[in-house]
Amino acid sequence: MNYFDRIEWDPRICNGKPVIKGTRIPLSLLLEQIAEGESWEALLTDYPELTRADIQATLFFAQANIDHADIRHVHA
Numbered sequence: 001m002n003y004f005d006r007i008e009w010d011p012r013i014c015n016g017k018p019v020i021k022g023t024r025i026p027l028s029l030l031l032e033q034i035a036e037g038e039s040w041e042a043l044l045t046d047y048p049e050l051t052r053a054d055i056q057a058t059l060f061f062a063q064a065n066i067d068h069a070d071i072r073h074v075h076a
Contacts (some may be wrong), residue, residue: 003057004064018061020054023047027058034059 008021018027025047033043040055 003053003060006054006057007061020050020058023049025050025054027061030055030058031062 006021007018007027009016009018013019014024014026019025020027020030030043030050034040034055040052043055044050044052
């Protein structure tokens, strides 16, 4: 299964942010909630249209973007 088939970008949906295909659930929202300690089970309960594969796709998407990003640490 290609996890990236579960993600779409459409300028008419959520201002073109990547979302879970067929929903208006932005990947950034899922990543934020996971980072804050939300469990997968809670996400699946809060968003009944979401599947475990959608959450996995979100994480793989984030990982792929990090692998292809030029991230620099900036001292403030």
